[in-house]
Every structure is written in structure tokens, then in C-alpha cells.
Amino acid sequence: MDVTASMYAAQAIHGIAFGMVLFLIAAGLNVIFGMMGILNLAHGAFFMLAAYFCYSVVAMTGSFWAALLIAPVLTALVGVFVERFFIRKVQIMGAMGELILTLGVAMLILGGVKFFWGTENLPISVPPVLEGMVHIGALDYPIYRIFMIVLALVVLAIMTLLLYKTRLGKIVRAAVSDREMVNALGINVPLVFMFVFGIGVWMAGIGGVVIAPILTVFPGLADQVGMYAFIVVVTGGLGSLKGAFIVSIIFGLLSSFGIQFFSQLAPVLIVGFMAFVLAIKPHGLFGVKE
Amino acid sequence: MIDKMKRWLPWAALIIALAFVPKIFGIYYMNFFITFAVFAVFSVSLNLLLGYTGLLSFGHAMYFGAGGYGTALALKYIWNLPLLPALSIGILSAVLLALIVCPLVVRVGGTAFAMMHMAFAQLLYVIALKSRFITGGEDGLANFRIPPFSIPGVVSFPLEGAPANFYYFAIIVLGASLWLMWFFTKTPFGQIQVGIRDNAKRIDYLGFKVTHAKAVVYIVSAAFAGVAGSVYAMFQNVVAPDGYLGLLVSFTPIINTMLGGIASFFGPVWGTAIYALIEEIIFRYTDRVELVIGIIFVLVIMYAPLGFSGLMLKLKFKWMMFKNKRMRQAA
Numbered sequence: 072m073d074v075t076a077s078m079y080a081a082q083a084i085h086g087i088a089f090g091m092v093l094f095l096i097a098a099g100l101n102v103i104f105g106m107m108g109i110l111n112l113a114h115g116a117f118f119m120l121a122a123y124f125c126y127s128v129v130a131m132t133g134s135f136w137a138a139l140l141i142a143p144v145l146t147a148l149v150g151v152f153v154e155r156f157f158i159r160k161v162q163i164m165g166a167m168g169e170l171i172l173t174l175g176v177a178m179l180i181l182g183g184v185k186f187f188w189g190t191e192n193l194p195i196s197v198p199p200v201l202e203g204m205v206h207i208g209a210l211d212y213p214i215y216r217i218f219m220i221v222l223a224l225v226v227l228a229i230m231t232l233l234l235y236k237t238r239l240g241k242i243v244r245a246a247v248s249d250r251e252m253v254n255a256l257g258i259n260v261p262l263v264f265m266f267v268f269g270i271g272v273w274m275a276g277i278g279g280v281v282i283a284p285i286l287t288v289f290p291g292l293a294d295q296v297g298m299y300a301f302i303v304v305v306t307g308g309l310g311s312l313k314g315a316f317i318v319s320i321i322f323g324l325l326s327s328f329g330i331q332f333f334s335q336l337a338p339v340l341i342v343g344f345m346a347f348v349l350a351i352k353p354h355g356l357f358g359v360k361e
Numbered sequence: 362m363i364d365k366m367k368r369w370l371p372w373a374a375l376i377i378a379l380a381f382v383p384k385i386f387g388i389y390y391m392n393f394f395i396t397f398a399v400f401a402v403f404s405v406s407l408n409l410l411l412g413y414t415g416l417l418s419f420g421h422a423m424y425f426g427a428g429g430y431g432t433a434l435a436l437k438y439i440w441n442l443p444l445l446p447a448l449s450i451g452i453l454s455a456v457l458l459a460l461i462v463c464p465l466v467v468r469v470g471g472t473a474f475a476m477m478h479m480a481f482a483q484l485l486y487v488i489a490l491k492s493r494f495i496t497g498g499e500d501g502l503a504n505f506r507i508p509p510f511s512i513p514g515v516v517s518f519p520l521e522g523a524p525a526n527f528y529y530f531a532i533i534v535l536g537a538s539l540w541l542m543w544f545f546t547k548t549p550f551g552q553i554q555v556g557i558r559d560n561a562k563r564i565d566y567l568g569f570k571v572t573h574a575k576a577v578v579y580i581v582s583a584a585f586a587g588v589a590g591s592v593y594a595m596f597q598n599v600v601a602p603d604g605y606l607g608l609l610v611s612f613t614p615i616i617n618t619m620l621g622g623i624a625s626f627f628g629p630v631w632g633t634a635i636y637a638l639i640e641e642i643i644f645r646y647t648d649r650v651e652l653v654i655g656i657i658f659v660l661v662i663m664y665a666p667l668g669f670s671g672l673m674l675k676l677k678f679k680w681m682m683f684k685n686k687r688m689r690q691a692a
Contacts (some may be wrong), residue, residue: 175658182652
């Protein structure tokens with residue numbers, strides 16, 4: 072196969088891998104919004120926090136795999152803490168209170184991260200198993216990108232099984248459709264929602280750990296990648312996993328091919344795509360009217 | 362007659378006090394007061410949407426930026442442009458942008474409205490950053506001519522390099538804006554706004570057009586944000602994406618409004634004053650902007666969701682209860 076074709080294939084793999092990570096983050100955001108009706112503006116910050124936790128765990132234990140297990144869980148614990156002691160208190164105020172509170176939490180996390188870890192770029196190396204290329208057909212694929220795609224799919228599978236095949240999932244879905252009734256049946260709905268929030272943040276955490284070796288860890292992560300996750304969710308339709316999936320892949324490909332062909336305009340492409348979609352469908356591609 | 366005079370007295374006192382500010386505080390603090398006035402108008406314009414109509418926008422900086430860039434470009438490319446046309450061009454560009462955006466956004470509310478604004482503001486930011494040949498990219502536009510404040514043939518005050526003169530100009534423009542907005546909220550149309558916030562369906566049943574009304578408020582709000590941006594551009598003599606279109610610029614009026622209280626017209630003005638003081642004092646000791654803003658957001662929304670004016674109202678109420686109790690005990 073010639074050079075151009077392999078270039079296209081490599082760009083496509085890059086795009087899909089980035090899209091899958093975006094989808095991990097966006098799916099977490101969507102799970103929280105779909106289940107609890109909260110648009111968690113701190114989601115990007117949690118994602119970044121996970122990357123920093125990953126850095127610290129790698130620095131302490133020297134193992135990327137340990138970081139992959141521990142960092143998202145730590146982030147989820149922070150998320151659960153925020154839900155329990157902050158978000159729950161302002162829920163009576165409606166969307167505005169939640170938006171402003173989560174925005175405040177995002178700022179706090181950003182400030183905290185700069186305080187504890189500083190502002191410079193912290194590198195994390197890819198574990199040796201995942202370095203290098205793999206031959207499939209006549210093309211070389213970087214192993215780490217394929218690992219990213221597979222991991223995102225695995226997390227997604229776990230999520231789906233959890234939500235649709237377990238008793239807990241049944242309770243969550245019931246609580247979404249009629250909160251009071253489920254509460255009256257003796258199920259602790261606030262606890263269930265706390266768990267849901269934790270799961271959503273955990274997914275962002277996985278995304279943060281996975282992307283850390285590629286982009287290195289720095290405070291701008293929350294803005295750069297987190298912003299994309301919001302754009303994905305808004306464009307795909309708030310609360311719609313299908314929409315988030317499609318739009319993440321489109322964005323991943325747009326950004327990788329955009330950088331390839333007109334690097335200056337890549338960010339404009341993505342934001343322009345969103346503006347275009349929202350202009351036609353204000354609630355996103357698969358969004359439901361409030 | 363005397364009652365009427367009593368009503369006007371505080372205003373007269375305020376105007377006299379404002380007139381003497383440059384004499385009392387000196388030139389150094391002019392920066393502080395002009396910035397305060399600009400952000401007070403910007404915040405009140407946001408509150409027309411947030412407090413009066415119940416629409417939270419995460420991208421109000423768009424209109425601030427449109428005003429700023431409009432004025433800056435006009436002053437740069439139109440030779441010998443007088444002051445008021447320059448200001449009007451700033452306002453017009455904000456209104457024009459609002460006219461383009463508003464058909465898209467007034468159809469939705471709540472979270473979708475907030476996020477769409479974040480998106481559009483981001484789009485504008487990226488465009489301003491990348492179209493280097495028009496906007497100067499990251500560095501922005503600087504050193505354009507600031508026209509003097511003049512009535513042809515009568516008087517002319519230079520504004521460039523004369524902070525005290527600029528202060529008077531800013532106070533007049535911004536004071537007039539505040540006054541107009543105050544009037545706007547007191548009209549019957551202003552009452553419809555409040556009605557939309559409280560119960561849009563009912564307003565619809567009463568025969569008013571909710572979407573149209575929202576669009577009008579939206580454009581008015583954008584126009585005054587444009588005034589603020591335009592004056593700020595002339596004051597700083599530089600416009601750049603980060604200072605005019607960045608996310609933090611969108612958040613500042615929200616902070617001010619939340620701090621001061623979304624439920625009152627003058628709340629955002631109080632909020633701007635409080636935030637300006639916080640900035641003056643805290644940022645002398647630390648430059649951790651995010652931490653400070655984050656703490657303010659969280660504390661205010663959790664403990665004083667109606668902000669400073671809400672707190673004042675609560676205190677007043679408590680004081681009255683206390684007085685009542687005392688009187689009853691005395692009787």
C-alpha cells in the first residue's frame with residue numbers, strides 16, 4: 072500500500088481514538104445529565120484532575136496500570152464528595168443554581184491543581200507493552216491508539232451492562248422516570264444519584280488517564296479537551312448517548328484530518344460544525360425538547 | 362413639592378459626588394472607577410436576561426467584544442471619526458450580532474440557552490484569534506486614535522491621555538445607559554419580561570408573544586453590553602480576544618450579578634463594586650484568580666443565592682421583626 076493511503080489510515084485511527092476518548096468524557100457527562108438533569112460544568116475539570124492523579128500515582132508506584140485503576144476512582148470520590156455536600160444543597164434552585172455551582176467547582180479544581188502541581192507540562196510515558204506499532208494488513212497502527220479505542224469500548228460495555236442488566240440499573244432508570252415513587256418505595260434515591268454522579272465522573276477520569284500520556288498533563292486540559300466534551304454533548308443532544316457517540320467520532324475525525332489539511336482552521340471547523348447543527352436543531356442532533 | 366425634592370435629593374448628591382471623584386481620589390484611581398462603571402453596565406445588561414427574563418448566558422462576552430471590536434475597527438480605518446459615531450458603531454455591531462444570533466437562541470431556554478452561548482462565544486473567540494488580518498489575532502488591535510469629546514464649534518475635551526476627562530465621558534455614557542435600562546424594566550414591556558421568567562405559559566395564554574418578547578430583551582441586552590465594550594475599548598485603547606471575548610469575560614458579569622443579587626436592578630451594580638474591591642484587595646496578595654472566583658461562586662450560590670441585595674433585604678426584615686418584638690414587649 073502506498074504512502075498516502077497509510078497516512079489516511081493513520082489519521083483515521085488517530086481521529087477515532089481521540090473521538091473515543093471524547094466519547095468517554097461526553098458519555099459521563101451525558102449519564103449525569105440524563106439521569107439527574109444536571110449539566111456538570113465541572114466535568115472537564117474532573118477529567119483534568121484524573122490526569123493529575125494519574126501523574127502522581129505513576130510517580131509514586133511507577134506503574135501506569137495502577138494509575139488506570141486508582142486515578143479514576145480517586146476522581147470519582149472527589150465527585151461524590153462534591154455531589155453530596157454541594158450540588159445536592161442547591162438542587163432546589165433549579166438549573167441556574169447547578170450551572171453556577173458546578174462552574175464554581177470547576178474553577179476551584181483548576182485553581183487547586185495549579186496550586187498543588189504547578190502550571191508546567193508534566194510528562195507521562197506510555198507503558199512499554201503499548202509502545203510501538205502493530206501490523207494489520209499492509210499498514211502499521213500505533214498500539215496505544217488501538218488500546219484507547221478498545222478501552223473505551225470496554226468501559227462502554229460495562230456501563231451498558233450496569234445500566235440495563237442489573238438491579239441497580241433498574242433502580243436508576245426507575246428513579247429517572249419517577250423520583251418520588253421510587254423514594255416512597257423505600258429506596259434511597261439521593262444515594263442512587265450520588266452513585267450515578269460518581270460513575271459519570273469515573274468515566275471522565277478514565278478519559279483523563281488515557282489521554283495523559285499523549286497530551287501530557289497541564290492545566291489547559293480542562294479547557295481544551297473538556298470544552299470539546301461539552302460541545303459534543305450539546306451538539307449530540309443533552310442526555311443522548313447515541314448522539315454523543317456519533318458526534319464524538321465526527322469531531323475526532325474532523326480534528327485529526329483538519330489538523331492534517333488546514334491546521335489553522337481545525338478549531339473553527341469543530342465549533343462551526345456545532346454552530347451549524349444548533350442553528351438547525353437547537354436541542355442538538357438527538358436531543359429532546361425540555 | 363418637598364416630597365418631590367426629597368426624592369431627587371439623593372440623586373443630586375450622587376451626581377455631585379461623582380463629579381468630585383477625580384478631585385478626591387486622584388488620577389491613579391480613575392482606572393478603577395472607569396472599569397467599575399464599564400462592568401456595572403455590562404453586568405446590568407446581563408441581568409436584563411438573567412434576573413428579569415430568567416435566561417442564563419455563558420457567552421455575553423460576544424456582545425461586549427462586538428462593541429469593543431466594532432469601535433476599535435471603526436476608529437482604526439475611518440479617518441477622523443468623531444466620538445459618538447464611533448460609540449454608535451460599537452453598539453450597532455453588537456445589535457447586528459444579536460440580530461443574527463437571536464433567532465437561533467430565543468427558541469430555547471435553560472441549559473440549552475446557556476450552552477449555545479458558550480458555543481457561539483467560543484466560535485467568535487476562535488474567529489477573532491484566527492482572522493489575523495482583520496482583528497490582529499492574539500495581539501488584537503491597539504493604538505487607534507481616540508477622538509475628543511466635542512460639541513462642534515463650542516467645546517472640545519481631549520480624551521486621549523486625560524483620565525479625568527475620560528472618566529466624565531464614561532460616567533455620562535454609562536449613567537445614561539443605566540438610566541435607560543432602569544426605564545426599560547419599568548415599562549409594561551418590562552413587566553412582560555418578569556412574567557416570562559415566572560411563568561412563560563401564562564404570558565403566552567394572555568396573548569403576548571413570548572419568543573418575540575425574549576428576542577427584544579435579548580437585543581436590548583446585547584446593545585448595552587455593546588456600549589460597555591465600546592467604552593472599554595476606547596478606555597484601554599486596545600482590544601484583544603482574551604480581554605473581550607474570552608470565557609472569563611463572560612463569567613465576570615455573572616459573578617457580579619450573583620454577588621450583588623439577581624433579584625434587583627441595582628444588585629449587579631453592588632456586585633460589581635464588591636467584586637472590584639475583592640480584586641483590588643485580594644489580588645494584591647495572590648494571583649490565583651480561579652480559586653477566588655470559584656470560592657465566590659460556591660459560597661454565594663450555597664449561602665446567599667440572592668446575593669448582596671438579598672442579604673440586605675433579609676437583614677432589614679430581621680431588623681423589623683426585632684423592632685416589632687421590642688415594641689410589643691414595651692407595650
